[in-house]
Amino acid sequence: MLFFPAVESQNFDLSVPFPPLYIIAIQVFVFMLSDDFWHYWSHRLLHVDFMYRNVHIIHHEYTAPFGIIGDYSHPIESIVYALNAVSGPIMYSLVASYTGAFKGAHVIAILVWILVKTFESIEVHTGYDFPWSPNKWIPVWTGADHHDYHHIEISNNFASMFRHMDYIFGTDKLYREHYNKRKQLELKMHQKNQKNQKNQKNQKIQKDQKVEKEE
Ligand SMILES: [Zn+2]
Ligand SMILES: [Zn+2]
Secondary structure (H helix, E strand, O other): OOHHHHHHHOOOEOOOOOOOHHHHHHHHHHHHHHHHHHHHHHHHHHOOHHHHHHOHHHHHHOOOOOHHHHHOOOHHHHHHHHHHHHHHHHHHHHHHHHHOOOOOOEHHHHHHHHHHHHHHHHHHHOOOOOOOOHHHOOOOEOHHHHHHHHHHOOOOOOOOOEOHHHHHOOOOHHHHHHHHHHHHHHHHHHHHHHHHHHHHHHHHHHHHHHHHHHO
16 A cells, blocks of 8 residues: 555556566666665664664574574564665665656665675575585675674674675675685595595505405
């Protein structure tokens, strides 16, 4: 019931045929950057002592999160994050109506954005850093590993979708140290396993040769 008045009041674009794919991609990318900016600062605000104790602590009840924890939060936090998510389409359409240079945010781009945001919110809370996770082909994507660390060490990793805000403002230093140490450890363990496998293989060959000689 409120959909069309909301779309009209915000100068969102409902026209058909739909805009070309690259226009939708540009709009979704703008929405991502806007959400990311506001999410970073509102998330940092939620970690100020009073806000943390009274609002954000609910989301941090889980130190090892899983999918639906993305939406497990105080109502105030949910409203703030919803406003962050719509900031992109609203600002994009505001610039469009003031400049007249292009049309407002298209509803299809907004729907794609809602899907991307929902996927991101679930993915960063799954606790699984899959080999096909977006951070494997988009290095600046946060992903489960990045956000998992925030649930362990709350002074680091406030970003939502991209890592650049944490990097610029130095709020991922502990995470990067931890990540590098872990990678070195993983590499050492991998080399040790390979060495063990090689030794076992050699021992088996020697054993087989011994048996053959005895026969
Ligand atoms: Zn979280
Ligand atoms: Zn937090």
